Amino acid sequence: MLNITEKILARASGKSKVSPGDVVFVNVDKVMVHDVSGPGVIAVFEKLRKSGMKIEKLWDPDKVWVAEDHFVPAADKISAQNVVLLTNFTKQFGIKKHFKYGMGQYGICHTLSHEEAMVLPGEVYVGGDSHTNTTGALGAFAAGLGHTDVAYVMLNGKIWFKIPETLYFKLNGKLPDYVMAKDFILKIIGDIGTDGAAYNTMQFGGTGISEMSVEERLTLTNMSTEAGAKSGIIEPDQKLRDYLAARGATKYNEVHGDADAQYKKVYEYEASELEPIVAKPFSPENTVVARELSSIDLDKAYIGSCTGAKLEDLRAVAKILKGRTVKIRTEILPAAISIFRKAMDEGLLKIFMDAGVVVGPPTCGACCGAHMGVLAKDEVCISTTNRNFPGRMGHIESKTYLASPLVTAASAVTGKITDPRDLK
Amino acid sequence: MKPFGIVRSIVTPLDRVNIDTDQIVPKQFLKLIQKSGFGQYLFFDWRYETDGKPKKDFVLNDLQYKNSKILLVRDNFGCGSSREHAVWALQDYGFQVIVSTSFADIFYSNCFKNGVLPIRVNEQTLQKLFSTKSEIEVDLERQIIWVNAITIPFDIEAHWKKVLLEGLDDIAVTLKHEDKILKYEKAQENSKFRIS
Numbered sequence: 001m002l003n004i005t006e007k008i009l010a011r012a013s014g015k016s017k018v019s020p021g022d023v024v025f026v027n028v029d030k031v032m033v034h035d036v037s038g039p040g041v042i043a044v045f046e047k048l049r050k051s052g053m054k055i056e057k058l059w060d061p062d063k064v065w066v067a068e069d070h071f072v073p074a075a076d077k078i079s080a081q082n083v084v085l086l087t088n089f090t091k092q093f094g095i096k097k098h099f100k101y102g103m104g105q106y107g108i109c110h111t112l113s114h115e116e117a118m119v120l121p122g123e124v125y126v127g128g129d130s131h132t133n134t135t136g137a138l139g140a141f142a143a144g145l146g147h148t149d150v151a152y153v154m155l156n157g158k159i160w161f162k163i164p165e166t167l168y169f170k171l172n173g174k175l176p177d178y179v180m181a182k183d184f185i186l187k188i189i190g191d192i193g194t195d196g197a198a199y200n201t202m203q204f205g206g207t208g209i210s211e212m213s214v215e216e217r218l219t220l221t222n223m224s225t226e227a228g229a230k231s232g233i234i235e236p237d238q239k240l241r242d243y244l245a246a247r248g249a250t251k252y253n254e255v256h257g258d259a260d261a262q263y264k265k266v267y268e269y270e271a272s273e274l275e276p277i278v279a280k281p282f283s284p285e286n287t288v289v290a291r292e293l294s295s296i297d298l299d300k301a302y303i304g305s306c307t308g309a310k311l312e313d314l315r316a317v318a319k320i321l322k323g324r325t326v327k328i329r330t331e332i333l334p335a336a337i338s339i340f341r342k343a344m345d346e347g348l349l350k351i352f353m354d355a356g357v358v359v360g361p362p363t364c365g366a367c368c369g370a371h372m373g374v375l376a377k378d379e380v381c382i383s384t385t386n387r388n389f390p391g392r393m394g395h396i397e398s399k400t401y402l403a404s405p406l407v408t409a410a411s412a413v414t415g416k417i418t419d420p421r422d423l424k
Numbered sequence: 425m426k427p428f429g430i431v432r433s434i435v436t437p438l439d440r441v442n443i444d445t446d447q448i449v450p451k452q453f454l455k456l457i458q459k460s461g462f463g464q465y466l467f468f469d470w471r472y473e474t475d476g477k478p479k480k481d482f483v484l485n486d487l488q489y490k491n492s493k494i495l496l497v498r499d500n501f502g503c504g505s506s507r508e509h510a511v512w513a514l515q516d517y518g519f520q521v522i523v524s525t526s527f528a529d530i531f532y533s534n535c536f537k538n539g540v541l542p543i544r545v546n547e548q549t550l551q552k553l554f555s556t557k558s559e560i561e562v563d564l565e566r567q568i569i570w571v572n573a574i575t576i577p578f579d580i581e582a583h584w585k586k587v588l589l590e591g592l593d594d595i596a597v598t599l600k601h602e603d604k605i606l607k608y609e610k611a612q613e614n615s616k617f618r619i620s
Contacts, residue, residue, distance in 0.1 A: 039455075122471045145530065151595060
C-alpha cells in the first residue's frame with residue numbers, strides 16, 4: 001500500500017503506516033548547512049541565547065555536516081568572515097565533517113551529499129537549502145528547510161513533516177542520443193508548472209530511470225525543487241548500490257515501495273519522443289524545444305552547479321567541445337574537487353582548455369549570481385543550472401536560458417542556442 | 425515572539441506571480457548574519473535604481489502604502505531559494521500578513537517561525553482585496569478577513585494558528601520540555617525496540 005516516501009517517513013516516526021496528510025514527528029538521520037544557511041542558523045542560536053536559553057551541545061554532531069559553497073572563494077570581507085564563523089561553529093560543537101575550501105575535497109553541498117555518500121538509502125535528510133531534494137536520488141527522503149527549522153533539528157534531531165502526496169513520473173524506454181535527464185525534467189516542469197508539485201513528492205521510475213545513471217537521476221531530483229516539490233525520490237537499485245559501494249558505503253537499510261503503492265497521479269513519458277529542451281527567461285517552466293531558439297544570440301555559456309557539473313555532465317560537454325573552440329565566454333566549474341580531479345585524470349580539462357574555456361573552482365557563485373562571473377545588464381547566458389528567475393545570475397536585466405550540458409556546450413561553440421544534433 | 429493580534433491596515437498590492445525569494449532579498453545580502461535590519465533590502469532591485477534612488481513606479485515607494493502591514497501578491501509567492509532572510513526582510517519591513525492564492529512550501533513554513541501570517545485565499549477573494557483601497561482587518565483568532573463590512577473566512581492549520589496566537593517559538597517550546605525528552609530518550613536507549 002505504501003510508497004517509498006511514506007515507508008521512510010513511517011519508519012522514521014516509529015509508525016507502521018502513514019497516509020498523505022498525516023503530520024508526523026520524524027527522527028532525522030543527517031542535517032546539512034552551508035555558508036549561507038550555517039550563519040543563518042548561528043543567528044537563530046544567538047537569538048535563543050539572548051532569550052536566556054543555554055545552547056551548549058547539538059543533538060548529535062556526527063549527524064551534522066557542513067559545506068562551504070555559496071561564497072567561496074571568499075567573495076569579499078563579509079563572506080570571508082562567515083567562513084571563519086562557520087569554522088568556529090563546527091569546532092565549538094565538535095562537527096567533524098566540514099568540507100573546507102582549499103583543503104582537499106570540498107564542493108557544492110548537494111554534490112558532496114552523493115560524491116561522499118553523506119546520505120544513504122532509507123534515511124531522512126534535511127538541509128538548509130532548497131535543492132536538498134537532490135539527494136533523494138539516493139533513495140532517501142531529502143528536503144530543504146529554513147534556518148529556524150534547521151536550528152531546531154540540530155538541537156533536537158527531529159522535525160515535523162506532513163506526509164506528502166506523491167506524483168509518479170514514469171519514463172518508458174531509454175533516452176535517445178543527445179537527450180539528457182535535464183531535458184526530461186525541463187519537459188516535466190514545462191508541463192506541470194513551477195508549482196505543479198507544491199508540497200508533493202516527485203518520484204521518478206520506469207525503464208527509462210533504470211537505464212539512467214545515478215548522476216543523471218540526480219538532475220531529476222535536483223530540479224524537483226523547481227516544480228515546488230517537497231522532495232524528489234528514486235527507488236534504490238543495483239546501479240545505486242554500485243555507485244555507493246564505489247564511495248565506501250555498503251551498509252544501509254534500503255526502503256522500497258510496496259507493489260501496490262498508491263500515488264496521487266501517474267505521468268507517463270515515452271523517452272523516444274523527448275528532445276533537447278530549453279527553459280527561456282524568466283522561469284524554468286517556460287520551456288520550448290532547443291531548435292526553436294536557434295536565432296538567440298548569446299554572451300556566455302555556463303557549465304556549473306549541483307545540477308549541471310557532475311562528472312558525466314563534464315563528459316557530455318567534452319564530447320561536444322573536443323576539437324572545437326568556443327565562440328562566447330564559457331566557464332566550466334566542476335561541482336566538487338573530486339569531480340575536478342577525475343576530469344583532469346580523464347583528460348577532460350585539456351579538451352576544455354584547448355577549446356578556450358576557463359575552468360574554475362567549485363562554487364555556487366555565478367549560478368546564484370553572487371560572484372565569480374555574474375552577468376551584466378542585457379547579457380544573455382545559456383546555463384546548465386536550475387534557475388533563471390530575473391537577476392538570478394547577475395543583473396536584473398540579464399537573461400538566462402536553462403539547458404542540458406550538451407545543448408549548453410553546442411551553444412558555446414556557435415554563439416547561438418544550438419541543438420547538439422545540428423552541430424556541424 | 426510576540427503573540428499575534430488583530431492586524432488592521434491598508435493593503436500593499438504587488439501584482440505579480442511567482443515572486444521568488446531572490447526578488448524578496450537579493451543574494452548580495454545573504455552574507456549578513458544578523459536577523460534584524462533586513463527590511464531595508466526588501467525587494468531591493470525592484471525598489472531602487474542602481475544609483476540608490478527609489479524607483480518611482482514601485483509600489484513600496486508609493487507613500488500611501490508606507491505604513492501598510494498587509495502584502496497582497498499572486499500565485500506561488502516565495503518560490504526558489506529556501507533563504508529565511510526573505511521572511512526576516514518582510515517582517516522587519518513591517519509586513520505581518522501576506523495574502524496570496526498560493527505560497528511555496530519552505531517559505532510558507534518559514535513565515536510561522538518568524539511571526540508572519542501567510543493567508544491562502546481563492547482567486548476571487550484575492551481579486552476583491554486587490555481592488556480595495558480601504559483598510560482591511562485580519563483576525564487570526566476568528567480566521568476572518570474583514571473588508572468593507574464583508575467578512576471572508578480563511579483556513580489555517582490549527583498548529584500554526586496556535587503558534588502565532590501564543591507567540592510560540594518552536595525551539596523554545598520543545599526545550600521547555602527538555603526533561604521529559606531526555607527521560608524518554610533514556611527509556612528508548614534501554615528499549616530493544618529502539619528506532620534508529
